[in-house]
Amino acid sequence: MSQPSADVRDANATDAPLQAPLGDAATSAPAEAPANVAKSIEARDLDIYYGGFHAVAGVSMTIRPNKVTALIGSSGCGKSTFLRSLNRMHELVKGAYVDGKVELDGRDIYAAGTDPVAVRRQIGMVFQQPNPFPTMSIYDNVAAGLRLNRRKIKKPELDEVVERALRGAHLWTEVKDRLDKPGSGLSGGQQQRLCIARATAVEPDVLLMDEPCSALDPIATVAIESLIAELKERFTIVIVTHNMQQAARASDYTAFFNIERSGDPGRLVEIDETQTIFSTPASPATEAYISGRFG
Numbered sequence: 001m002s003q004p005s006a007d008v009r010d011a012n013a014t015d016a017p018l019q020a021p022l023g024d025a026a027t028s029a030p031a032e033a034p035a036n037v038a039k040s041i042e043a044r045d046l047d048i049y050y051g052g053f054h055a056v057a058g059v060s061m062t063i064r065p066n067k068v069t070a071l072i073g074s075s076g077c078g079k080s081t082f083l084r085s086l087n088r089m090h091e092l093v094k095g096a097y098v099d100g101k102v103e104l105d106g107r108d109i110y111a112a113g114t115d116p117v118a119v120r121r122q123i124g125m126v127f128q129q130p131n132p133f134p135t136m137s138i139y140d141n142v143a144a145g146l147r148l149n150r151r152k153i154k155k156p157e158l159d160e161v162v163e164r165a166l167r168g169a170h171l172w173t174e175v176k177d178r179l180d181k182p183g184s185g186l187s188g189g190q191q192q193r194l195c196i197a198r199a200t201a202v203e204p205d206v207l208l209m210d211e212p213c214s215a216l217d218p219i220a221t222v223a224i225e226s227l228i229a230e231l232k233e234r235f236t237i238v239i240v241t242h243n244m245q246q247a248a249r250a251s252d253y254t255a256f257f258n259i260e261r262s263g264d265p266g267r268l269v270e271i272d273e274t275q276t277i278f279s280t281p282a283s284p285a286t287e288a289y290i291s292g293r294f295g
């Protein structure tokens, strides 16, 4: 829930796609995967609250299209909170709200009248724990979002989208002969790739990933990392990770968050190309964190 502001009202004039009812927005979606141009996100002076608790303060950041941006920083500095504010999942917590702006290609996702469900369709999320719908088949897990968005979608088209999403998630060959079996019967790494297939099947512009490998073994982690490298050809990706090697391997840009004193809100210290953050960061706090001196 954003606090109303003049800026929000101004942005309202240009946010038509996010205001479209979910079904309409999706009905016009092309059957084929769209061109490889994803969208950028711009956070401007973003403050994030849980009721009276100020969790994250004053974040301004550009998230570039078709790049992987990693969010790193010590526990509790607000990485996940910031991530969830980028697709309006934050406000699902009772009393939680943001102040400031988040723009998807220049359109404020918090503008008055914007449908948060449509925002979440355009900015998908993959969580730490793989969470396939437990009673649904593998096929239905991937088809679920499309069925919600496009009630009249025909079976042959759905088959095509499900196959494409599963191939895109490097899962097709492993599951093509058991599409009718429950998604919960897959291994952890397979379940996470199923969740990625589910998230990408609706062709979002941005994929948010909250520690997507932290519940996985090293082999499954490598599989997800190589998948992320491919997915950025089609999507803008933001990933929260505690694993600095993973940030160094998998991201193009890295944002370091920090809390100066206990009880203070988390703040963005710096964002730069990953190579720069891990070799010559601007801030001593970043240097201390990446060299393992704290956090």
Ligand SMILES: Nc1ncnc2c1ncn2[C@@H]1O[C@H](COP(=O)(O)OP(=O)(O)OP(=O)(O)O)[C@@H](O)[C@H]1O
Pocket: 050, 053, 055, 073, 074, 075, 076, 077, 078, 079, 080, 081, 082, 093
């Ligand atoms: N649902 C919630 N209600 C109230 N406070 C919350 C809630 N979720 C998180 N917080 C608080 O917000 C702050 C930021 O938490 P957040 O989980 O975003 O940090 P993080 O950097 O992602 O941490 P970690 O690396 O441990 O996952 C913390 O002080 C946390 O306790």
